[in-house]
Amino acid sequence: MKKMLIHFFVVVLFLLTGISVYAYFVGYRVDGNASLVSFGTSTDRALLIRRGEYLTRAGNCFGCHTVKGGAAYAGGRILRSEYGNFVSPNITPDSVTGIGSWTSNDFWLALHFGKAKDGRLLYPAFPYPNYSQISRADAEAMFAFLKTIPAISQKNPDHELRFPYNQRRLLAFWRAMYFKPAVFAEDKTKSPEWNRGAYLVKGLGHCSACHSQRNVFGANDGVSDFSGGELSQIQWYAPSLLHTNEAHLQNWTQNEAATLLKTGVNHKSVMSGPMAEVVFDSLQYLTDADINAMITYLQAIPVTKADSVSALDQALTEPDRNEKTKKQMMQQGAVLYRTHCMDCHGAQGEGFTSVYPALKGNPGLQMNSIANPLLVILAGGFAPVTQLNPRPYSMPPFGPVLSDSEVAILLSYIRNSWGNKAAFVTAAEVNHYRTVPMD
Known part of the structure; x- marks a missing residue:
């Protein structure tokens, strides 16, 4: 033997x-x-x-x-x-x-x-x-x-x-299973702008490196995999570029998307965390033609709808709350919102154009993943400094001010107000993200 x-x-x-x-x-x-x-x-x-x-x-x-x-x-x-x-x-x-x-x-x-x-x-x-x-x-x-x-x-x-x-x-084994060198090949049935966008998104921009799910060997489904995934260890979530209820650009006009990619902020959203770095270090320097080409390609990707959280997963992560408990949380959340958030984000979550993002109808707040909003609330949200937005407004950290329970109540309120609808958040989930190391 x-x-x-x-x-x-x-x-x-x-x-x-x-x-x-x-x-x-x-x-x-x-x-x-x-x-x-x-x-x-x-x-x-x-x-x-x-x-x-x-x-x-x-x-x-x-x-x-x-x-x-x-x-x-x-x-x-x-x-x-x-x-x-x-x-x-x-x-x-x-x-x-x-x-x-x-x-x-x-x-x-x-x-x-x-x-x-x-x-x-x-x-x-x-x-x-x-x-x-x-x-x-x-x-x-x-x-x-x-x-x-x-x-x-x-x-x-x-x-x-x-x-x-x-x-x-x-x-060598990983490469045999998951890697094959291949220079970008144009799709002759598509426009030059679409092909330029595909080249930038799949190749130079390497968007799939973050915006994809990885298997146990650290491999995704290739350069066109935009299924969304959590960035391990730092735990920011790179949202799916395929799902209409995450970050698919069909939800925005070309101008809205271009403004966000070039400046890091538009009236609906603000880039924070790793994506803010991408805007600061890279995207703000791209020509308008290349930015628009990327948007053209991304907007043409067939849309899907993200799977909802299964009843079992929800039962494991969210305590069984009756309607009375949820009503109480919403009432408490309204008080916290008026105290800490309303001056910037508005009484109805409408935000302030190109300064403070709208919370009403914001898909980033209603995704199954709560990583990004929790990290922003706890550690602050810092938009990138860009040529077209040299003095961005930023959000202060509330981690030192609010307890885990208060953050859970506040985010649950925001995720279920003004037409928003998403699962309630627990104090245990907040605590998990409170200890995430920041680069």
Whole structure:
């Protein structure tokens, strides 16, 4: 029996090694070309670098590869997950700690195949399943820009992952099951604007990296999976872009959606949490044409309706409240609302256009997930500072002011007033989110 087990593990190790080596060489054999760009004049190079800067912003490379208050693109930002902590690498042109020794082909292999210069398989916390959609020409432009930024000598710590996720060779199996390199292919039956939007949303914007559900192996259903999902460890919920009762853009006009994506606020909603960072670091810099193209694509996605919470799940999470108890909670909630919320959000939850979002009819308050409104109430909601909204109004944190029971009563009231209808919230649910670490 002992010999059989040893033989089994030897075979597994052989397979892992073989698959890793195969994946490494296949990656290089499939696309081992040198740079596809030749510079005719200095003007051509300047235009390429400027385009690369724009594309790098569109891909939000700055957001993940920059520690708050740190040097741009020098990495070191900790990305928490259920598998442990990932640490973003230095992508400045430092030859020792950054990508200064990389070629444009090395960079292309990282984006398109998920492989580092030394052939190591990259963890999909780096969204190469999405970046694989990026064209070779755009990758060349991005690399040309990154080679021009200040070189920062900053060696960042290694990932801190639990076993077995710290065994990088196992990524070969993950890739075999869930990853296939594929440059974006236009749909000839659609308009150029739709195709541009699809390219940005699926590829550079990597929207599915957050707005999707993950299985136990950390994989989603691909670059078109916008089913919505909770961001592990920080517990913000990235709403579904498919469901009409979550964040599907068919609920808004093109102008309403564009205003939100460019400024972080419109009369119906305010970007908070991780999405506020995306607006601050990336979306505000996009052209109106690209923003509208993304909206065109997202609005064309077939709509679905989110599944309601099952009776069993509701029974497990919500105490059995009779109508008398709910009426009392609504009465108490009305008092709390008048005291803490009405001055900004209005007596009827109507809000104040482009300053304080409306609570009446707000889908973000009526989703099955209560993560986002609870985190905003407890820790405050801070809209991004943008070029078109340089001095945004923000919401103060009420965690230090209100108890768990009071927050539960207040949010239950908001979720069931002015035509809103959603499940009541418990004090235990509030307490769960009160202890969430904030980046």
